[in-house]
Amino acid sequence: LEDLGEFGLIARLTRGLPQPPYVRLGAGDDAALLDCDDGSQIVATCDALVEGIHFVRAWATAEQIGRHALAVNLSDVAAMGGEPLAALVSLILPRATAVEWLDGLYAGLRAEAEAFGVGIVGGNVAATDGPLVVDITLLGRVPAGRALLRSGARVGDRLCVTGTFGAAAAGLLTLREPEGVGGATDPAVERVRAALRVPQPRVSEGRALAAGAGVTAMIDVSDGLAADLAHLCERSGVGAVVEADALPILDATWDVARRYGRDAIELALQGGGDYELLFAVRPEQEARALAAASTAGCAATAIGTVTEAASGLRLRRGDGGWVQLEPQGWDHLRSLDRASEQGR
């Protein structure tokens, strides 16, 4: 299974799945799209957090884990430009789970749902002898034809992102190797840990970008910027150049990376857990798209350009040198050994 990897397995299992006529988009993007008869499409996605793989109870409160579990799904709906509506929450619970911890988890789920106008409309619970799993399906809606897919980027488009990168990866460093930082009261450490614990899904930004801002393709960055850029480029049949100097990185991330002797650029490109949006936009619409995102919520930044597929993925370093960008992002299967140790 690990040889095949997460994406190899998904491709193998979903190859040639028959799709009824109302399925506008099946497996393979951030979410599926189903036609309604009222001029809208249902956006549907699911994502699970597995204890010991995606979270460690000692590293976050139950509320934070609850928010996180919904946020990763909100991010997928955001990446389609969709409006999230309703969530189903499936809990797979070890017998020893404290009810008070579950109360906390649900408090986080409720808070996140309320913040984004989402109803928690169902779910189920089952017992397990293994780790706790929070598996959420999120349904949303988008006007027909408005959803942004991974597949629309064209040569010459500008590549842009919301928010900043690498903070969650830096936060993970501080939790895995706490001896490397001065203490939990350090503002930089608190900042990057917060980024890891409670990602901010870019729902309003995604909707604004889908509403006619010239955006040609979009994906949410959950597995690492390089890895998700590779997904977008593969789907679009293009290559890309990323400018290292243009990557938006928090001061706190630089600070923490330095203390661990790590390169913040590397964390930004290869670390996962950012849950920002990466999008391609026609060059003449770049300013408009950046303004649309920032008006809706957070700052957005141009980080590169879409190129011919034959050029692959390249990084232009600050010193002017070029390197091939090798995605080493998160694989939910292949990285299990490392993941178990790291608690991601």
Added chain:
Amino acid sequence: LEDLGEFGLIARLTRGLPQPPYVRLGAGDDAALLDCDDGSQIVATCDALVEGIHFVRAWATAEQIGRHALAVNLSDVAAMGGEPLAALVSLILPRATAVEWLDGLYAGLRAEAEAFGVGIVGGNVAATDGPLVVDITLLGRVPAGRALLRSGARVGDRLCVTGTFGAAAAGLLTLREPEGVGGATDPAVERVRAALRVPQPRVSEGRALAAGAGVTAMIDVSDGLAADLAHLCERSGVGAVVEADALPILDATWDVARRYGRDAIELALQGGGDYELLFAVRPEQEARALAAASTAGCAATAIGTVTEAASGLRLRRGDGGWVQLEPQGWDHLRSLDRASEQGR
């Protein structure tokens, strides 16, 4: 957690969940209902199969487990009278899972999806150090106002069911204690094992019953007839009488029960895994509803009557005696110990 039980936990976690205006029905029924603007409602449900709790790999093929995983969700959509449309499949996989086994699981999922006109439109995979989980969310559609809830039964309604009861429980007996039966080639044993391994969701029957056959309430029977009758009665604020002699039970179930010294009536009332529909219907419409179900697919049978809540749940035995019907059905949390041993 086990003290609280599955339904106590769900009630505790979902109490007072805020519901946006498009949520017609939230947690607590077989599925949620969301309003669309086109005169239909989305039906949404999710249910997980956990290895060692809901299935044992040695007791069924991967294909059968795949069919089963989708069937339990189809049954929930059927219980609303809905048309199933699209499934999202979340797999939580032990590292050692053979890819060939997953191919088989997906072959079963595909076959079941195709048989019911459902598209598999997405999902996700994640690794675990624990047991394998197949968690499916199924979306469907029902004309607005047509969905059948658990809450509509009225005093005087007749209680009816599709299909037969107790076969899955008898099948479980033969797998747990194979020495009790002559061998796997025995037709009765094969019959009850098939009932356990691949339940037949009553989708067309459910849709027919929702299409104006006078049905007032419906539920799918997954946890045991007595337990799910109790759920329907609780939601409707009523009691019930069940006639033991009227319970539809396969000859094979009687045969296997006898060989284990068990009462087939008890298996029919308390065993789980039947995935039949239980519905209440106005007495003057009983014949019409039974005909609607059997025209759509399988035979349906009247098994009792809805009474005042104060009478509780009662069973009239074949000898004319009355007993209180105590639901001892499946609880996905409380029964874990027993479940682990039994592989349910």
